[in-house]
Amino acid sequence: MGRIIVDGVSKHYADRRGTPVRALDAVNLAIEEQEIACIVGPSGCGKSTLLNLIAGFDTPSTGEISVDGVQVRGAGPDRIVVFQSPSLFPWLTARENVILGPRKRGVPASRYEEDARTMLASVGLEHFASRYPYELSGGMRQRLQIARALVNHPRVLLMDEPFAALDFQNRLAMQELVMRLWSRIHPTIFFITHDVEEAIFLGDRVYVMTASPGRIKATITVPFAKPRSIEVVTSPGFVAIKDQVLRLIRGEFARSDRAAEQAGAERSG
Amino acid sequence: MNDLDPQIEDGTGLRVAPALAEIKLSVAARTRPRPVWLGEVRYTLLSAATIIILLGLWALVTNLFHIPAMVLPSPQSILRHFRTMLLEGYAGHPLWEHVLVSVLRTLTGFSIGVTLAIPLGLWMGYSRTVNAILWPVFGFIRPIPPIAYIPLAILWFGIGEFSKVLLIFVASFNFTVLASAAGMRAVPEQLIRAGTNLGLSRWQMFVSVMLPAAMPQIFTGIKTSIAVSWAVMVAAELIAAQIGLGFIIEDAGTFFRTPEVMIGVAIIGAIGLVFEATVVAIERRVLHWQAKG
Ligand SMILES: Nc1ncnc2c1ncn2[C@@H]1O[C@H](COP(=O)(O)OP(=O)(O)OP(=O)(O)O)[C@@H](O)[C@H]1O
Ligand SMILES: [Mg+2]
Numbered sequence: 165m166g167r168i169i170v171d172g173v174s175k176h177y178a179d180r181r182g183t184p185v186r187a188l189d190a191v192n193l194a195i196e197e198q199e200i201a202c203i204v205g206p207s208g209c210g211k212s213t214l215l216n217l218i219a220g221f222d223t224p225s226t227g228e229i230s231v232d233g234v235q236v237r238g239a240g241p242d243r244i245v246v247f248q249s250p251s252l253f254p255w256l257t258a259r260e261n262v263i264l265g266p267r268k269r270g271v272p273a274s275r276y277e278e279d280a281r282t283m284l285a286s287v288g289l290e291h292f293a294s295r296y297p298y299e300l301s302g303g304m305r306q307r308l309q310i311a312r313a314l315v316n317h318p319r320v321l322l323m324d325e326p327f328a329a330l331d332f333q334n335r336l337a338m339q340e341l342v343m344r345l346w347s348r349i350h351p352t353i354f355f356i357t358h359d360v361e362e363a364i365f366l367g368d369r370v371y372v373m374t375a376s377p378g379r380i381k382a383t384i385t386v387p388f389a390k391p392r393s394i395e396v397v398t399s400p401g402f403v404a405i406k407d408q409v410l411r412l413i414r415g416e417f418a419r420s421d422r423a424a425e426q427a428g429a430e431r432s433g
Numbered sequence: 434m435n436d437l438d439p440q441i442e443d444g445t446g447l448r449v450a451p452a453l454a455e456i457k458l459s460v461a462a463r464t465r466p467r468p469v470w471l472g473e474v475r476y477t478l479l480s481a482a483t484i485i486i487l488l489g490l491w492a493l494v495t496n497l498f499h500i501p502a503m504v505l506p507s508p509q510s511i512l513r514h515f516r517t518m519l520l521e522g523y524a525g526h527p528l529w530e531h532v533l534v535s536v537l538r539t540l541t542g543f544s545i546g547v548t549l550a551i552p553l554g555l556w557m558g559y560s561r562t563v564n565a566i567l568w569p570v571f572g573f574i575r576p577i578p579p580i581a582y583i584p585l586a587i588l589w590f591g592i593g594e595f596s597k598v599l600l601i602f603v604a605s606f607n608f609t610v611l612a613s614a615a616g617m618r619a620v621p622e623q624l625i626r627a628g629t630n631l632g633l634s635r636w637q638m639f640v641s642v643m644l645p646a647a648m649p650q651i652f653t654g655i656k657t658s659i660a661v662s663w664a665v666m667v668a669a670e671l672i673a674a675q676i677g678l679g680f681i682i683e684d685a686g687t688f689f690r691t692p693e694v695m696i697g698v699a700i701i702g703a704i705g706l707v708f709e710a711t712v713v714a715i716e717r718r719v720l721h722w723q724a725k726g
Contacts, residue, residue, distance in 0.1 A: 221630075240630070
C-alpha cells in the first residue's frame, strides 16, 4: 500500500506578466510501497509543486499521478502532508489537533482517542496533550504535526522540508524519530529536504532535481537496510554517496547560476 | 603612554591605563540595571498622580477665581448636583432609568446588528459571488458616518424608539459585516490545506477552520461596533428623546445647567469604558491562542 506513480507530469504556472513558468517538466517517478523517497534540488526547482500535486492540492498541467493505481483527484487523508510552515490549528490543543481529522470523518471516539494517545506518546508529547501550539517549541510543533498526520493511518506521508527550521540537534532527533516511526508503521514517505545528509540517512532513494524546467536529474539508490541508526552517517559507504550527491547538486547550482546570469545579462542588454 | 606605565587587565582582555580603567568602571556603574522602584505599581501611581493633579488644579482654579458656574462649576458643586440627581432624578425620571434606557437602546441595536452581520459577512468572505452582489451596497455605505442618517431616519420613521434602534443597528451592522468578510478572506491558505488534507467536508471546514481563524477580525469588528453604537445612541438622543443620557446633556445644555451636562458626559464616558472592557475581556478569553504565533 502506498505505491506512487508520477507519469510524465508537467506543471506550468503563469507569472504576473503572463509569461509561463515551467515549474515541472515531464517528471517520471515510481515510488514503491513503504519506500522513503527523498527529493533534493536547488530552491525553486519545483519540489513543493510536485508534493502539492501528489497531495492533490493542485492538478498537473499534463501527465498523471496515481497512488496504488488510483488517479489522484483532490486531497485526502490517505496522503497527509507535514508542512514546513505553521499549519497546526492554533485554537486547538495538541490533542484536539490530532483528533480533528478522524473525529470529523466519523471514526468512533473510543478509537481515535486511543490512537491519539498512542501517537502523542510515540512523538514524546504525551504530557503536552492539553497544551496549545503557541505553548510548544518549534520541534514539538513539528512532532505534533507528525502525530496529527499518522493518526489518520495514511498510506503516504508527504513531508515538505519539515525540519528545515530546527537546529542541528533537534533535526537529528527528528530524523531518528521518522526512522523509528517508519519501522513501526511502514508508510511510504515522500520527503523534501535541503539537507543532503538527512536525505541519505532517511532515503531508500535520493532524487536530485534540476531547475527551470524542474526535472529529475539523477536517482541515487541508498543500499543501507532500514531501520538505520544515526551512526551510519559516518560510515565510508555513506560518505561516498554523500560525495556523489553533493557533486550532482553542485553541478546543478553552477548550472542554475549560469542560467540566472544569462537571464540577467539578457535583461540588462 | 609607554611600556613602563602600569597596565591593568580588564575583563575584556584589553590592556588599559589606570585612568581609562576608572572611566570604564564608572560607565559600568551607570549602565548597571536600575533598582526597580516599586515595580509595576509605579506606573499606576504615576497615572493616579496625573488624575489627582488635574482634579486639584480644577478645584483650585474654580475656588480661587470667580469663574461663573455656567462655564466651569467646581468639583464640590458637581458632587452636590450629582447627589441631587441620584436622589431626585432628572426631568421626572430617576437617573438609573435614563442610564438603563440608553444602554438598552444601544444593546438592542448592537446585538441585532452584530447577529445579522457576522453570518452575512462570513458568507461574503466565503463566496466571491455573494461578495460581488453585496459589495457595492456596503462599499458605498461604509464611508458614510452613521450620524448622517439621523435626519433620514426621523423623516422616514419618526422620532420614536424604532428610529434610534435602527440607527444603532445600521452602524454596528456595517462595521461588523465588513470586518467578518475581511476575516474570512484572510484565513491562511495553509490552514485550509491542512483541513482539506484531513478530509473535512465544506461545512466542517467552515465551522472548524474558517470560522475560528476569522475570529480575531470578527472581534475587531465587534469592538468598533460597540463603540460606534454608543456614540450613535448619544447623537440620536441629542436630537429626539424624552429620556436617556443624550437627552440629559441636550436638555441640561439648553437650560445652561452645566453641572448636569458634565455629569451626563462623565456617565456616558464611564459606560463606554465598561462596554469596551467587557468586549476586550471576552476577546481575551476566546482568542487566548492569539497571544503569540
Ligand atoms: N502558484 C504559483 N504561481 C506561479 N508560480 C509558481 C507558483 N508556485 C510555484 N511557482 C513557481 O514554480 C517554481 C517552483 O516552485 P516550488 O515552490 O515548487 O519550488 P521549490 O523547489 O519547492 O523551492 P524551495 O526549495 O525554495 O521551497 C518556482 O519558480 C516558483 O516561482
Ligand atoms: Mg518548497
